[in-house]
Amino acid sequence: MRSLIPLSTLALQIALISLSNAQAPAKGFGLTDSGFTQAEIVRKSTPRYPRAELLAGIEGWVVFSVIIDEQGNVKEPILIDSSGNRNFEMYAKMAARKVKYTPATQNGHSIASSDNELIINFKIRKKHQKAYKGFLSRYHDIHQNIISGELEAASYSIKELESKHTSNRYEIAWLHMLKSIYYQKIGDTGEYIKQLKGAVIYGNQGLPKSILSNALISLYYAQAKNNLIADAFKTSKLIDQLAENSTEKSKALEHKVQLEKAIFKHPQFSIRGSISTSEAPWIHNLYRRTIGIETLSGKLDRLEIRCSNKTQTINLNKEFSLFKLPSDWKNCTAFIYGESSSELILLEQL
Numbered sequence: 504m505r506s507l508i509p510l511s512t513l514a515l516q517i518a519l520i521s522l523s524n525a526q527a528p529a530k531g532f533g534l535t536d537s538g539f540t541q542a543e544i545v546r547k548s549t550p551r552y553p554r555a556e557l558l559a560g561i562e563g564w565v566v567f568s569v570i571i572d573e574q575g576n577v578k579e580p581i582l583i584d585s586s587g588n589r590n591f592e593m594y595a596k597m598a599a600r601k602v603k604y605t606p607a608t609q610n611g612h613s614i615a616s617s618d619n620e621l622i623i624n625f626k627i628r629k630k631h632q633k634a635y636k637g638f639l640s641r642y643h644d645i646h647q648n649i650i651s652g653e654l655e656a657a658s659y660s661i662k663e664l665e666s667k668h669t670s671n672r673y674e675i676a677w678l679h680m681l682k683s684i685y686y687q688k689i690g691d692t693g694e695y696i697k698q699l700k701g702a703v704i705y706g707n708q709g710l711p712k713s714i715l716s717n718a719l720i721s722l723y724y725a726q727a728k729n730n731l732i733a734d735a736f737k738t739s740k741l742i743d744q745l746a747e748n749s750t751e752k753s754k755a756l757e758h759k760v761q762l763e764k765a766i767f768k769h770p771q772f773s774i775r776g777s778i779s780t781s782e783a784p785w786i787h788n789l790y791r792r793t794i795g796i797e798t799l800s801g802k803l804d805r806l807e808i809r810c811s812n813k814t815q816t817i818n819l820n821k822e823f824s825l826f827k828l829p830s831d832w833k834n835c836t837a838f839i840y841g842e843s844s845s846e847l848i849l850l851e852q853l
Contacts, residue, residue, distance in 0.1 A: 538610040539811070539833075542571040542619055545605050550598035550623055553590035562672050563588045563625045564704055565595035568786075568836065570814060573613045575604040580621070581807075581838060583786055586701065588625075595623035609812070617809040618836050626672065638664070638674050642681060649685050657685055676705035680718065696725050703741070712745075719745065720755045727762055730774050733788035733836075735762070771852040775799075778845045784838040791851035792830070794837065797823045801845025810835040 556563070563586035570578040580599045585592050599621055607616035641664045648657035661682060679702035686694040699722040706715045719742045726735035739759040742752060776785040784807070796806065796819060803819040806826070811834040817826065819841070828835060839847065 540608045541811075542575065542604040542607040542616050544602060544621075545575070546603035548598040548601035548623075550591075550594045550625060552625060552627075553588075553594060556588065556590060556625070557627065560627060560671065561588065561625075562586075562627055562675065562705075563591040565592050565623045565625075567596070567599050567621045567623070568809060568838070569599060569619050569621045570615060570617045570809070571604045571606055571619055572615045573606050575606045577602050577604070577621070582783060583620075584700070586704070591623075591625050595625075598623055607811070614812055616811050617814040618811050618834050635674070638677075642677060645681060646684065649681075649688055654685070654689060661685060672705045676702050676710050679705060680710070680714070683718075683721075692725065692729055696722065696729070696731070699725065703738075707745075715745065716742075716749065716752065720751050723755050723759070727758070732762070732774060732790075733786075735759070736788070771850055773848050773850045776839065776847050776849060778803075778839065778841045778843065778847075780843050781841070784840045785847070787837045787839075787849055789828075789835040789837055789851065791853055792828045792832075793825065793852040794828075795823060795825045795850035795852070796839065797848045797850070798841075799846040799848060801842045803839060803841035803845055803847060805840050807838040807840070808832075808835055809838065 565582065565586070566584040567580040568583050569580045572578055577600050580596055582592060582596070585595075602621060604619075606613040608614065641660065645657050645660045645664065648654070648660065661678075664681075665678060679698045683695055683698035683702060686692075686698055699718055702710065702718045703715065703722060706718060710718070719738060723735055723738040723742060726732075726738060736759065739756060742755055771791075774787060776787065778785050778801070781804075789808075796803065798819075805816055805818050806824075807816045808814065808826075808828070810828075810832040813829075813832050817824075819839070837849065839849075841847075
């Protein structure tokens with residue numbers, strides 16, 4: 504494994520793969536802020552509810568990145584996040600393909616758009632949306648275990664609570680909060696962030712605003728600290744929209760401004776990523792037009808770039824590859840596939 508070499512010294516060592524020769528949008532269709540309108544849902548699709556989850560009272564959610572063609576049809580959904588239930592993921596993908604959009608337009612003309620986010624929720628109607636007495640009792644006991652450092656007991660009790668007592672989105676949101684406290688205590692940053700995300704998604708319909716605001720702000724700082732820049736910026740938008748006005752909110756949004764300045768001030772910056780499974784890509788929103796990808800361990804397979812008005816897939820068969828995006832590609836996201844546990848560095852350059 505070699506260390507990352509500055510881009511300026513790589514020119515003679517790597518192949519520059521330019522995307523500018525790919526088929527571009529027709530003349531006059533390059534995206535502009537004034538002429539572009541985003542695709543919008545006009546017909547939702549209710550997913551089939553898995554029987555086992557329905558009987559058990561389990562709820563959840565799934566998020567996809569989807570391509571919307573010129574007719575408003577969903578194409579090529581990519582799973583980017585979920586509550587973790589495989590059955591929900593399977594049925595959500597079926598439902599996603601049936602969702603209908605009004606297509607994106609550029610200067611009045613329908614165009615395909617590639618970087619759209621679609622959320623499919625699994626929610627049981629008219630469910631009890633308060634915590635039951637048994638849940639509250641166990642919650643407080645476990646919280647006390649965590650605070651007092653009885654972490655082994657807390658871990659066992661969390662698993663027990665998760666399997667027996669969570670029956671609605673309200674309780675699930677609080678369980679995510681409890682687990683985030685536990686994982687923060689034991690120093691598992693990845694799980695800490697994951698549980699905060701779960702609390703935010705479920706908490707929109709259950710947590711008090713003050714708790715939800717704190718969860719959002721904590722999530723933002725954790726993502727920013729761990730170089731999950733794109734995720735941090737997305738969370739900052741939720742803070743601006745949902746969080747109550749407070750000193751903590753102001754500090755978080757000011758931190759975001761400083762982070763943006765730091766990123767765009769320097770000619771290049773790098774982000775480390777890892778691929779959890781061969782079926783799920785590592786995802787990063789792009790901020791620069793020139794990107795480099797270096798394999799640190801394992802094997803990378805392909806890069807798919809989805810922009811508002813274009814998509815392109817490239818095989819990754821080099822230890823380091825450099826790509827340059829055309830100037831008329833807007834709002835792009837990189838999806839990198841590879842073997843399970845592969846690690847990489849993505850470099851962005853002006």
